[in-house]
Amino acid sequence: MNYIKIFITLFAVLCGGIFNGTALAQFNQTILFVPHDNRPISFMQTVSNIRALGYNVITPPENLLGNRDDLGHPDALAKWVSENAEKADFAVLSADSLVYGSLVASRKHDIPADVLQQRAAASFAELHQKYPYLPIYVFGSIMRTPQTSAASSEEPEYYRLYGTMIARYTALLDKREKDGLKGGERQELANLEKSIPQTAINDWMARRAGNFEVNKYLITLTQNKDISYLVLGCDDNAPYSQTDKERRELDKYAGQLEADKYQSVAGLDELGMILLTRAVNELEGDIPFVNVHYAEGRGADTIPAYSNEPIKDSVRTHIKLAGGLQVNTAKRADLVLLLNTDKNGITYAANDPGNTTELRANTASFADMAGKYLKEEKNVGIADIDFGNGSDNALMNLLWQRGYLPKLKAYAGWNTPTNSSGYAIGLGMLSSYTNQQNTIKMLIPRYLDEWLYQANIRQQVANKLGSFKGEGDYGDTKTRNAQAQEYATELMRQDIIKYGLDKLPGEAALDRAEVRFPWHRLFEAEVIIPEK
Incomplete structure (x- = not known):
């Protein structure tokens, strides 16, 4: 019997820890969930994992959620939440959906500040007043800073022309504040300031300022205990960026808020899955232990694409967000998480012609590590982050040849590396509450999407x-x-x-x-x- 784990879990319950007084009092086994848009991975693929465990997940009508063309219906969503929250043991809510309409809307809106404030108050403060014993978990975005103009389809029209320059301009401003600029960088900053139309930079920064104030207000609501747990994710990000600057300022504003009340993190799209997992862990009365290992090479110190921090920091935070505890040995771990990283710490694109089945420097040794823990009958999960937005073909082909794929407890290789690692952590924790056949049902969408489609079929189409x-x-x-x-x-x-x-x-x-x-x-x- 794992007495250490039992002691830690009981201690957390008695002291208020990660639990909110509901872990030992299960009611309807029901979670109310509002995603930040209707993309399959954000919405129904994530929900299906929770439902596979036997939990009831209440979701809004899809026509209320934002998509690429329809930016969402925040007031109707808030009304739906208020009318349905009485059925739930937990509420996991997207601030982007309830305040702006959707994640995309948060980047393109022209909503007055007072309206944003009113929506945030109605969606969270008034909801808490109406249902004071309902734990309300909220995830929101710190507005992204796309590094190139290629992301312009989800940004204001001017980003198509000036996005790369805007990203570089704000990166230099951030670097000047953190570390100072060299002579050439000071001149580059001056040139960029002249090259970007003032109307474009004013619009972009004004929207960011409005979103920043919303996030400060969400932190205030958390300090006032209207929100039980708040996570702010950094969408597309970089070590020097306006996103990273705002994250630092928001963390400072949060001050002494306990880690079991507020957290910022690199990554965003995975947060719905992470907080749903946290709710399940609380309903199960469990704190999963996670042991983490990386591929040979740069490994844990890799700063992946779209992130501002080493992957080891993001992983540690995601484990904590999901209600788990990172441990140093696999002996008592509920999940052994293996991260497939490039030997030199580079993130490649999964649809790049170089993503072939030819083994690279650390592919075989990584598969050997997976085989070792599977042979020891450990619960093994893999975050496949060598490539962005898709699987590593060499690794997946080798895992398939060795018969490891149906034996895993978790796998993810979609979108950004932090999306994948966070999702794999959630999936791995959830799999401990069901049998392997149900786990395979949760794995299959990942194999079909990340491996077969993203890394292969996408480019063929x-x-x-x-x-x-x-x-x-x-x-x-x-x-x-x-x-x-x-x-x-x-x-x-x-x-x-x-x-x-x-x-x-x-x-x-x-x-x-x-x-x-x-x-x-x-x-x-x-x-x-x-x-x-």
Whole structure:
């Protein structure tokens, strides 16, 4: 018996720790959840993991959530939350959805400051007054700083022209504040100030200032105990950036708020999964122990793309956010988390031609490490962050050859590295509450999305898109969307059979899986898995 874990868990419960007095008093086994948009990974893929454990997750009608074109309906969402919260043991709520309408809306809105304040008060302070015993977990974004103009589809129109310069300009301002500038950098800053239209920089900074005040208000609500737990995530970020500057200032404003009440973290899209996992851990009355290991090379000190800190710091924070505890040995760990990092600490793009099945310097040794812990019958999870937005083909091919894929407890390799590591932590913790067949059901969407689609099929569809009738490209498939979906579905079914994924327990229906592009772009896909 793990007496150390029992003692720590009881101590946390008695002292208020990560629990809010609900862990030992389970009611409806129900969590109310509002995501920050309707993307599959943000919404139903995450929800399905919680439901697989037998929990009831109440979600709003999808037409109230934001998407690429519809920026959301925050007032209707707040009304829905207020009307449904009485059914829940926990509420996990996106501040971006309830204040701005959606994550994309938070970057493009022109909403007056007083309206933002009123929405935040109605969504959280008034909700707490109405349901004083309901733990309210809130996750919000510290507005991102895209490093290039390529991200312009989710930014104001001027970012398409000046985004790269705006990112560099604010990075130099941040560096000047933190470390000082060299002579050439001072001149570069002056040149950028002249090159960026004042109207563009004024608009961008004014919106940021408004969002910053909303985040300060959310911290105040947390200090007043209207919000039980607040997490502010840094969307696309860098060590020198306006996002990192605002994070530092918000952390300072939070002051002495306990770590079990407030946290900022690198990463954002994974936070819904992380806080849902925290709620489950509280309902289960458990604090999962997580032992962490990295691939050979730079490993734990890797500063991945879209982040401002070493991955070891993000992982430690994500474990804490999810209600777990990082431990130094695998002996008593509930989860052994392995992070696949590039030997030199570089994040590549998963759709890059270099992402092949040819083994790299540390691929075999990483697979050997996974095999070692699987042989010891440990619960093994893998965060595949060598590449951004997709799996490492060499690693996945090797894990498949060795028969490790159906034995894992968690896997993630989507979007940014911190998205993947956070999601893998949540998935690994949740898997301890169910059997391996249910765990496989949670793993399959990750294998189909990150490995088969993102790292392979995505580029094949992109290469053929121009030959389809109609109009459309990678970023907006337009009238070619149906043809792209049909071709991606054909490739997906071929790969499912090739790798025998339809032969896994309970997965015979996989050979009828379908691929959809709900946001009419190839960057993300929804893989629909039919019932038996």
